[in-house]
Amino acid sequence: xxxxxxxxxxxELRKGNITALEKIYKIYYSRIYGFCKKFGLSTxxxxxxxxxxxxxxxxxxxxxxxxxxxxxxxxxxCRNLIINHLKREAKTVSExxxxxxxxxxxxxxxxxxxxxxxxxxxxxxxxxxKRKKIFELHKIENLxxxxxxxxxxxxxxxxxxxxxxxxxxxxxxxxxxxxxK
Numbered sequence: 001x002x003x004x005x006x007x008x009x010x011x012e013l014r015k016g017n018i019t020a021l022e023k024i025y026k027i028y029y030s031r032i033y034g035f036c037k038k039f040g041l042s043t044x045x046x047x048x049x050x051x052x053x054x055x056x057x058x059x060x061x062x063x064x065x066x067x068x069x070x071x072x073x074x075x076x077x078c079r080n081l082i083i084n085h086l087k088r089e090a091k092t093v094s095e096x097x098x099x100x101x102x103x104x105x106x107x108x109x110x111x112x113x114x115x116x117x118x119x120x121x122x123x124x125x126x127x128x129x130k131r132k133k134i135f136e137l138h139k140i141e142n143l144x145x146x147x148x149x150x151x152x153x154x155x156x157x158x159x160x161x162x163x164x165x166x167x168x169x170x171x172x173x174x175x176x177x178x179x180x181k
Contacts, residue, residue: 006070013061021061025054028071032078039082044157049085053078088164123173127166134159135166 012020032053036046056077057064064073124132137143137151138159145156152159 003069007066010064010066010070013057014064014066016061021054021058024057024070024074028074031071032074035075035078036082039086044085044160048155048157049078049081052081056081089160119174120170123170124166126173127169131162131166134162138163 009020009024013024029050032050033046036049039046053074057074060077064070124135127135134148134152137148138145143151145159148154148159149156
C-alpha cells in the first residue's frame with residue numbers, strides 16, 4: 001500500500017474514524033494472522049492475537065505516528081502482545097512446577113506426598129466449581145486446552161485464564177498451609 005494512503009488512514013484513525021480501522025483491518029488481517037501462526041502457540045489461536053492487536057491499535061490510536069510505516073506499528077503491537085503472553089505463560093508454568101498435582105498423585109504411598117496430596121485436594125476443593133473442573137481436567141486428567149474447550153464449550157483463552165487463577169490460588173494456599181512451615 002502506498003505511503004500517502006496509509007498516512008491518510010493513520011490520520012483518520014487518530015481522529016477516531018471507525019471506517020479507517022475497518023479498512024486497516026481488511027488490509028492487514030491476513031498478514032497479521034500469518035505472522036501469529038508462525039509462533040505455534042498452544043493456548044491461544046492466532047485470531048485471538050489479531051483481535052487483540054486491532055483492539056490495542058484502536059485504544060492507542062492517538063499514539064500512532066504518521067511518519068512511521070503503519071504495518072511496522074501494527075506488527076510491533078502484535079509482537080508485543082505475543083511476547084507478553086509467552087512471558088505470562090512461562091511464569092505461570094515455572095511457578096507451578098513445584099506444585100504439580102500430577103506429581104503429587106503419582107506416589108501416594110510415600111507419607112510426605114500423601115500429606116501433600118491431602119492438602120492439595122483440600123485446596124482444590126476450595127476453588128469455584130467451574131475453575132475446579134477446568135483445573136482437574138487439565139492438570140489431573142491431562143486434557144489439552146482444545147479438548148477442554150470442546151468439552152465445556154468455552155474458549156481456550158478462558159481456560160488459560162482459569163488455570164492461571166487456580167495456580168495462583170493453590171500456590172498462595174500452599175504457602176499459607178502448615179505443609180511448608
